[in-house]
Amino acid sequence: MQRGLLRTLDFLLVEWLELGSLLQRPRFADHSVETCGELLAMASQLAEEVFEPANRVSDTEEPRIGPDGGVVLPAATHRAWEAFRSAGIAGAGHDHADGGLQLPRTVDMAVRAVLSAAGPNLVPMLLTEGNAALLAEHGSPAQRRAFAVPQVEGRWTGTMALSESQAGSSLADVATRAVPDGTGSADDPLGPRYRITGDKMWISGAEHPLTDNIVHLVLAKVPDDDGTVPTGTGALSLFVVPKVRVGPDGELGERNGVHLVGLNHKLGMRGIPNTALSFDAAVGHLVGAPGQGLAQMFHMMNAARAEIGLLAAALGYAGFAVSLDYARTRRQGRPRGVRDGEQVPLVAHTDVVRMLLAQKSYAEGALALALYVGRLLDDQRTGDDGARARAATLLEVLTPVLKSWPSEWCLEGNSLAIQVLGGAGYTRDFPVEQFWRDQRLNMIHEGTHGIQAMDLLGRKVRLRDGACLRELGAVLSATATRARSAGLGEWAADLERSWGDVLSATDAVWRDDDASAALANATPYLQAFGHVVLAWVHLDLAVAAAGSDHPEAGGRTAAAAYFFAYELPRVAAWLAPVAAGELLCRDLDPALL
Numbered sequence: 052m053q054r055g056l057l058r059t060l061d062f063l064l065v066e067w068l069e070l071g072s073l074l075q076r077p078r079f080a081d082h083s084v085e086t087c088g089e090l091l092a093m094a095s096q097l098a099e100e101v102f103e104p105a106n107r108v109s110d111t112e113e114p115r116i117g118p119d120g121g122v123v124l125p126a127a128t129h130r131a132w133e134a135f136r137s138a139g140i141a142g143a144g145h146d147h148a149d150g151g152l153q154l155p156r157t158v159d160m161a162v163r164a165v166l167s168a169a170g171p172n173l174v175p176m177l178l179t180e181g182n183a184a185l186l187a188e189h190g191s192p193a194q195r196r197a198f199a200v201p202q203v204e205g206r207w208t209g210t211m212a213l214s215e216s217q218a219g220s221s222l223a224d225v226a227t228r229a230v231p232d233g234t235g236s237a238d239d240p241l242g243p244r245y246r247i248t249g250d251k252m253w254i255s256g257a258e259h260p261l262t263d264n265i266v267h268l269v270l271a272k273v274p275d276d277d278g279t280v281p282t283g284t285g286a287l288s289l290f291v292v293p294k295v296r297v298g299p300d301g302e303l304g305e306r307n308g309v310h311l312v313g314l315n316h317k318l319g320m321r322g323i324p325n326t327a328l329s330f331d332a333a334v335g336h337l338v339g340a341p342g343q344g345l346a347q348m349f350h351m352m353n354a355a356r357a358e359i360g361l362l363a364a365a366l367g368y369a370g371f372a373v374s375l376d377y378a379r380t381r382r383q384g385r386p387r388g389v390r391d392g393e394q395v396p397l398v399a400h401t402d403v404v405r406m407l408l409a410q411k412s413y414a415e416g417a418l419a420l421a422l423y424v425g426r427l428l429d430d431q432r433t434g435d436d437g438a439r440a441r442a443a444t445l446l447e448v449l450t451p452v453l454k455s456w457p458s459e460w461c462l463e464g465n466s467l468a469i470q471v472l473g474g475a476g477y478t479r480d481f482p483v484e485q486f487w488r489d490q491r492l493n494m495i496h497e498g499t500h501g502i503q504a505m506d507l508l509g510r511k512v513r514l515r516d517g518a519c520l521r522e523l524g525a526v527l528s529a530t531a532t533r534a535r536s537a538g539l540g541e542w543a544a545d546l547e548r549s550w551g552d553v554l555s556a557t558d559a560v561w562r563d564d565d566a567s568a569a570l571a572n573a574t575p576y577l578q579a580f581g582h583v584v585l586a587w588v589h590l591d592l593a594v595a596a597a598g599s600d601h602p603e604a605g606g607r608t609a610a611a612a613y614f615f616a617y618e619l620p621r622v623a624a625w626l627a628p629v630a631a632g633e634l635l636c637r638d639l640d641p642a643l644l
Contacts, residue, residue: 052372053095056168059368060091060161062603063419067595068157068426076433079155087158090140094162097134098169105131106170109322110485114259114314122258122311122324132174132261135166135205141176142183142203149187149195150203156432157425160361164418167365168372171489172320175208175256177358182209182268185351186291189339193241197301198266198291208259209266211351212251212292212328220502222270222345223284227251229271229335240299242336247271247292250312250329253496257326258294258311264303265294267328268351269335270344287344290335308333319488353450355497357428360453361421363493367414367461370468370486374410377472377481378403397471406471408613410464415610416585417457419592424453441522448511448519449584451503456581458493459500465490504573507580509566512557520557523584524550530591537597542590542615549583549622556630571637572629579625582618589614 064070064087071084105127112125135141144159145151154162163176179202186199201207218224227249231237236244247269251257257265272286280286296304312327339347378397385395397403427449430442465487469476476483494500511519527550531543556576560569589611596604 052168052369052376053099053165055372055375056165056368057091057095058603059415059418059606060164060422061088062596062599062601062607063422063592064157064161066599066601066604067419067592068422070155070157073155073157073426073429076429078153078433081152082154082158087154090143090154090158091161091165093138094140094165097138098165101131101134102166102169102173106173106322107482107485109170109173110319113316113321114324116311116314120311121260122314124259124261124322124324128173128322129261131170135174135176139205141205142180144180145183145187145203149183149200155425156428157422160357160422160425163358164361164365164368164421167362168369170322171362171366172255173322175210175259175261175323177355177362178210178256179208181351181354181358182211182266184354185268185347186338188350189289189347190291191242193299194291194336194338197241197297197299198293201264201301202266207262207264207266208256209268210254210257211348211355212254212257212267212269213348214253215250216252216327220499222287223282225249225270225272225287226280227269227271227330228280229273229288229290229337232334239336241297242291242338245271245273245290245335245337246332247290247308247330247335248332250327252327253315254326254328255496256323257328259324263295264297267292267294267309268338268348269330270348271335273341284345285342287348288341289338289344289347291338292330292333292335296334318491319485320492352497353446356450356454356503357421357424359493359497360417360424360455360457363457363461363490364414364417364421366486366490366493367410367417367457367464370461370465370483370490371407371410371414373481373483373486374468374471374476375407377475378407403471405617406467408609409617410467411606412589412610412614412618413457413460413464415606416588416592416614417461419588420449420453420585421457423588424449444515444519444522445526447514448507448523451498451507451511451577452581452584454498455494455500455503455577456585458490459578459581460585462487462490462494500577501574504577505570508557508560508573508576509570513561520554524554527583527587530587530594533594534590537594539590539593539597542586542593542611545615545619546583546586546590549586549619552622552626553580553583556626559630560632567637568632568634571634572632575625576629579622579629582622582625586614586619 108125108127115123117123143152143154144156183199183202202209229245229247232244232246269290269292270287272280274280294309296307308331310329312329315325381397382394427442430438468483534543592607593611596607
């Protein structure tokens, strides 16, 4: 698996995203195409030798609560964490001053793809990196030193504590309270000090024995003077609440009032515990200004959504790689009309080729989209003013697509991987059934499909009078122009026609400015929109392949051919109820279900 993944990543980074040009920017002066390749090779070795075997163990020996009330993880997970931490890549994209490598986000995400394909939830790297990035952006210098730097260095880990049992995704209904911690609390060196009380649910990595401390970022509300907890998301503030209290110089103190209530036993991704937590007058420090919690947390949530899309792509690739290897080596059946002779490999059967091509187009297309978003993040940070503005606009509209599309279609890819293996696929003798179980979580956490759909249709496409659609449309148009010059005019026309259908449906659904009616079909709109975006990705890759002698160039064209023949035609069916304003699901009497 790893060799094929490295070849794919090399094409995407060097041939398509022009990594060499990106590395000319001053922030990345310490890196070259060669050193980035060496880093990916090191990550691949770590993935193959440590992560892959540990991932299988973590699935069968899931986290449990030990006699002392702490979480017990298998020895293989401890070895994987230590190997990951020792590699020095926990916060590779962060500043040198914070212990990072100032690696381009594009390359950092490629490294994470390599590790995620081998162990998608084996070590708490996703939320830790996001936690540290949020504090680096919104925390005070003291908070950055005390809480972010140890996470970048791999000494501590971090979480995102938003959800509560009674609220779920409705953050307006968060009930956790934060009250000032007495006289002098406003002048604490680590930020205004509060006491946090409440319960949080579905918190990943919130209790484990891998590090000496865990940094929780907690959304809570400060009660009014009469003691009532205000309603709405505007009342949310963000607090940094460590498992073990931290002194002004970063020294560890006494255990904080953060308690493990229980573990959630999951369908998949069992490596890192998912927990219910209780905050019992725990000491927390306000991040930024009161009432800015949700806006600050979106910095981490949007990063997490991009990471989930990347993780989903990596899992899709893992299933594709295993099923491709199986199809090449497993012999079964003969060509139609042939009764004698040796059996042929599965890959000689047309329907198996269809399933493999589908997986290839889903996984490699999703991986390309994730790295493209990584490149936009690099442009947003290191580009000129025009590039920064363009990247910010594209990130607005592509983030819900990156979160949702790989989660849905790489799940379908993982299902096809099981199908290719047949009866062997649903046994634990092969990892493809685990990949499917792991993948199924990705359509839910960090914002469900429905939430991403409402964000896209209800907010992003209307933002700044359609600025996101105009910017994305310009990108698609530029690719279509280059595709015609490369002899890919038919695909270019198909892409432009489908994009025009999306724009027409968008206008139709908002014609009466009725949000209830418009959002009734937000999910099919998201599905259509995502497929058009992925058609653009595949066409852009095919254009890059047309002028390349890279070993992966032919595969890029094959994946594009499949997507335009079999996948892009789905768009019309999804958009039909959207454009027609179908209100069946909104108006149906629930008693009829």
